[in-house]
Amino acid sequence: xxxxEKLSAYYGMFQALFGISFFAERGEVVSLIGANGAGKSTLLxxxxxxxxxxxxxxxxxGHAVGGRSEIDQxxxxxxxxxxxxxxxxxxxVEENLVLxxxxxxxxxxxxxxxxxxxxxxxxxxxxxxxxxxxGQQQLVAVGRALVTNPDFLLCDEISLGLSPVAVEAVYxxxxxxxxxGMAIVLVEQNVRRALAKSSRxxxxxxxxxxxxxxxxxxxxxxxxxxxxxx
Amino acid sequence: MQIMAETFLNGLMLGxxxxxxxxGLSLSLGVMRMINIAHGDxxxxxxxxxxxxxxxxxxxxxxxxxxxxxxMFGLGWVMQILLLNRVVGRDALAPLLLTFGLSIVLQNILQxxxxxxxxxxxxxxxxxxxxxxxxxxxxxxxxxSTAASFALLGVxxxxxxxxxxxxxxxxxxxxxxxxxxxxxxxRRFFAVVTGFIFSLIGMAAVLYALRTPFSPTAGPxxxxxxxxxxxxxxxxxxxxxxxxxxxIGVAQLFGAKISSGLGPFFGHLVFLIALLAFxxxxxxxxxx
Numbered sequence: 117x118x119x120x121e122k123l124s125a126y127y128g129m130f131q132a133l134f135g136i137s138f139f140a141e142r143g144e145v146v147s148l149i150g151a152n153g154a155g156k157s158t159l160l161x162x163x164x165x166x167x168x169x170x171x172x173x174x175x176x177x178g179h180a181v182g183g184r185s186e187i188d189q190x191x192x193x194x195x196x197x198x199x200x201x202x203x204x205x206x207x208x209v210e211e212n213l214v215l216x217x218x219x220x221x222x223x224x225x226x227x228x229x230x231x232x233x234x235x236x237x238x239x240x241x242x243x244x245x246x247x248x249x250x251g252q253q254q255l256v257a258v259g260r261a262l263v264t265n266p267d268f269l270l271c272d273e274i275s276l277g278l279s280p281v282a283v284e285a286v287y288x289x290x291x292x293x294x295x296x297g298m299a300i301v302l303v304e305q306n307v308r309r310a311l312a313k314s315s316r317x318x319x320x321x322x323x324x325x326x327x328x329x330x331x332x333x334x335x336x337x338x339x340x341x342x343x344x345x346x
Numbered sequence: 347m348q349i350m351a352e353t354f355l356n357g358l359m360l361g362x363x364x365x366x367x368x369x370g371l372s373l374s375l376g377v378m379r380m381i382n383i384a385h386g387d388x389x390x391x392x393x394x395x396x397x398x399x400x401x402x403x404x405x406x407x408x409x410x411x412x413x414x415x416x417x418m419f420g421l422g423w424v425m426q427i428l429l430l431n432r433v434v435g436r437d438a439l440a441p442l443l444l445t446f447g448l449s450i451v452l453q454n455i456l457q458x459x460x461x462x463x464x465x466x467x468x469x470x471x472x473x474x475x476x477x478x479x480x481x482x483x484x485x486x487x488x489x490x491s492t493a494a495s496f497a498l499l500g501v502x503x504x505x506x507x508x509x510x511x512x513x514x515x516x517x518x519x520x521x522x523x524x525x526x527x528x529x530x531x532x533r534r535f536f537a538v539v540t541g542f543i544f545s546l547i548g549m550a551a552v553l554y555a556l557r558t559p560f561s562p563t564a565g566p567x568x569x570x571x572x573x574x575x576x577x578x579x580x581x582x583x584x585x586x587x588x589x590x591x592x593x594i595g596v597a598q599l600f601g602a603k604i605s606s607g608l609g610p611f612f613g614h615l616v617f618l619i620a621l622l623a624f625x626x627x628x629x630x631x632x633x634x
Contacts (some may be wrong), residue, residue, distance in 0.1 A: 164527065186526040195527075202524040206516040215513045219529025258529060 117141050118194065118268045118299065120161070123173040123182070125155075125162045132158045132167075134323045140299045142267055145290075146330065147310035150320035151343055156303040157199055158271045159320070164189045164196040171215040180300035193267035197274060199303075210241040212260050216253060220229060220264025224296065230259045233292065236285075251282025269293065270301045275309065287313060293310040307339055321345045351482050353599050359488045361575075361595025362495035363557075363589040365569055366550040368575030369502060370543040376582045377515045377539050380434050380441040386569030390419055390543065391452060392551025393560045397465055407467045407552050409559065414548045422544025426537040434536060435522065442452040449565065453584070456562035466559040467552065491553045496588075498549060503584045515539065519582075574617040582625025589628060 119139035125132050133155050140146045148156045163174055164244035165186045176192055184266045186196075188295040203212055213227035231238050234255055240248055245256055254274055271290070290300055290313075304310035307346055311331045319327035319342040322336060327342040374380050382388075395417060399410040429448075433440035475486035506512035514535055517525040522532055554560070554568070574594050576582060579586025594613045601612020620628065 166523065167526070185531075185533045187529050190527075196529060198524060202527075204517045204520040204524070206520050207513060209511050211516075214402060215510070215530075216528040217516055218510055264529065294481045 117175075117177055118296055118301075119175045120159070120163065120173055120182075123159070123162060123169055125158055125167050125169050126159075127167075127327070133162065136320075136323075136325055138267060138325065139165075140301050142299045143294065143297045144164060144300060144316065145294055145314040147304050147312045147314035147317045148320060149304060149307055149317055149343060151345075153322075154274060154320040155323040156320055157272050158323075159321055160196055160272050160301065160303060160318075163270065164194055175202055190264055190266070193221060193265070195261040195264050195266035196207045196221070197258050197261045197269070197271045199272040199276070201253050203253055203256055205244055205246040207245055208242050209237060209245050209248065209256050212245045212256055213263050217259045217263040221266070225262045225264025225265050227259075227263055230263060234259070234285075234289065237336065250283070251278050253286060253293065254286050256280065257290060258286060262289075262293065266298065268299045270303075272303045273305065274302075275304065275306065283339070285310075286323075307343060311339070313335070318344060348481050349603070350567050351480075352599065353481060355484065355597060355604050356488065357596030358592055359595070360557075360599060361494040361592035362499075362588070363490045363550065363553050364571045364594050365576045365591030366495045366498050366546065367572035368579070369478075369584065369589045370546045370593055371497060371569075371572045372549070372576045372582065372584070372587050372622055373502075373515075373543050374548075375576070377435050377519050378430075378509065379438070380430065381438070381445070382590030383442060383445040383569065384452055384565070385445075385547070385572055387449045387452040388547050389551045389554060389568045390560055390562065390565045392544075392548040392557035393467065394456060394460055394465070395548070396552050396555065397467060400467065407556060409468060411549060411552055413547045414552070415516075418528065418544040418548035419541040421543040422547075423537045425544075426540035427533075428539065431533050431536060435532075443560035449569075453562050453565060460562060462561060462563070464559040465555075465563040467555040467569070483596075487556060491556065494549070494553060498546060499584055499588055502546070506584070509536070511542075518552055554586070571610075571613070574613065577627060578617055580629040583607075583627075583629045586627060587627035593617075 117139055120136050122137055122194060123133055124135055147208060148159065150156050158167060164168045165184050165188065169182045170181045171180040188232055207215065210227060211312040213230060217227050237252060237255060242253065245253065258274060274286055294300055302310060302314060311334050314331045317329065317331050317334060318325050319339055321342060327339060370466035371382065371385050374382050392414065396407060396410050396414050399405060399413050433444050469487055472487050476483055506515055514530050518530055518532055518535060526532060571594060576587050578593060579590030593616060597616035598609040598613040602609030
C-alpha cells in the first residue's frame with residue numbers, strides 16, 4: 117500500500133499542500149479530482165521525490181520513504197507519467213522506452229510487449245517521439261513509465277488535450293495494466309471520467325483533501341461543489 | 347599550386363585535431379549545460395601526464411595512452427563528483443567561475459612541477475616518415491593523427507546515437523527533470539560523461555603534443571580554438587564541430603603562409619566573419 121500521512125509540501129516559502137492523507141492499494145484505481153492549482157500534481161511530484169517532503173510523509177507498505185530521489189522511488193516501484201507527456205525529442209519512440217526499461221525494474225512490461233499491445237506505435241517506433249500525434253505521444257509516455265514495471269503508476273492529466281478516441285486508447289491500456297495487479301493513481305480534471313474509471317476518489321481544493329469516497333456511490337453534485345469550493 | 351595544396355591538406359589535418367578538442371567542450375555543454383574554461387589547460391595536463399608516463403616507463407606516446415586514458419577518466423570522474431557537481435545545473439555563471447579558477451590553479455601547478463620551459467613529445471622514427479602523393483609531400487604522423495581524430499569523432503557519434511550511454515546523454519540534454527523520472531541518476535551520470543570527456547582530452551593531448559611543443563600556459567589558446575570549432579559548427583552537432591575545426595585549421599595555416607606569426611589571427615578572423623554571417627553556426631542542432 118502506498119500512502120501519505122499528513123503530507124505537507126512547499127515551493128520555497130509557499131505552502132502548496134496542507135496535511136494530505138491518502139492511500140492506494142495494489143490493483144485499484146484511485147482518482148484525484150480538483151481544479152487547476154488544487155495541488156494534485158504537487159502531490160504526485162511529492163510522492164516520486166521531485167518535490168522534497170519529510171521521510172514519514174510518504175509510506176510504502178508502512179515504511180517511511182518520503183523525501184528520496186526519483187531514482188530511489190523508481191527502484192521501489194513508484195513511477196510517474198508527468199503532465200504534458202515530456203517525451204525526449206532527441207530520442208525515438210523505441211529509445212524513449214528502452215532507456216526507461218533499462219533503468220527500471222524487470223517485470224512483465226518490456227518495450228517489445230508494449231509495442232505488441234499497441235500496434236499503432238509499431239510502425240512509428242523509429243520516429244522521433246515528439247513527431248507523433250498527441251494521443252500516440254501519450255501512449256508512449258504511459259508506456260515509458262510502464263516499462264519500468266512499477267507497482268504504483270501515477271498518471272498526471274493523461275487525457276488533457278486528447279481527442280475522445282485517443283483518450284479511450286490510453287484508458288484501454290490502463291485497464292490491461294490494472295488487471296495485472298498494478299495500482300493507478302489518476303489525476304483528472306474531467307470529474308465524470310475520473311469517477312467512471314476509478315474505484316475511489318479524492319477531491320482536492322487549495323492544497324487540502326475536501327471530499328473522498330467510493331466512486332460508484334459518489335454524488336456528482338457534491339463532488340462538483342467540492343471541486344469549485346462552493 | 348603545390349604549396350597551396352600542401353597548406354590546405356595540413357590545415358585539414360590540424361583542423362581535425364581542433365575538432366577533437368571541440369568535441370569534449372561540445373559534450374559538456376550539450377549534456378551538462380556547462381562550459382569548462384579549464385578545457386584547454388586539461389589538454390596541457392594530458393600532454394604533461396603523457397610525458398611523465400613515457401619517461402617513467404620508457405615507452406612511446408601511443409603505448410602511454412593505455413595508461414593515460416584511464417588516468418584521465420579517473421581524474422574527470424573525481425573532479426565531477428568532488429567539484430563540478432556542486433555547481434552544475436544551477437546557472438551558467440557558477441561553472442564558468444569555478445572552471446576559470448581551476449584553469450589558473452592548473453596552470454600554476456604545472457609551472458610549479460615542470461617549470462615554464464616548453465616540452466614536446468617524441469614519436470621516434472615515425473616523425474620523419476613521409477611520402478609524396480601527386481607532388482604533395484605528406485607526413486605519416488600527421489596522417490595517422492588525422493585518422494585517429496576522425497575515429498574519435500566517429501566513435502563518439504556512434505556512442506551517442508546507439509548506446510545506453512548516448513540515450514541517457516540525449517535524455518538529460520533534452521530534459522534533466524524528466525530524465526530523473528526514468529531513472530537517470532544525473533549526478534553519477536555526469537561523472538561518467540566528464541570521465542569520458544577527459545579520456546578524449548587525453549587522446550587529443552597526445553596528438554597535439556606530437557606536433558606542437560607545449561608549456562604550462564598553452565591551455566587558454568587551445569580553449570579558444572576548441573570554442574571556435576564548436577561555435578562555428580553550430581552547438582550540439584558533432585559533424586558541425588568537425589567542419590568548424592577544419593575551417594579554423596585551414597584558415598590558420600593559410601594565415602601562417604602569409605606571415606608566420608599571423609596564423610591564429612587568421613583563424614580568429616575567419617571565425618568572426620563566419621559568425622557574423624551565420625550567427626547560429628553553420629549547421630543547426632541535429633540529433634547528435
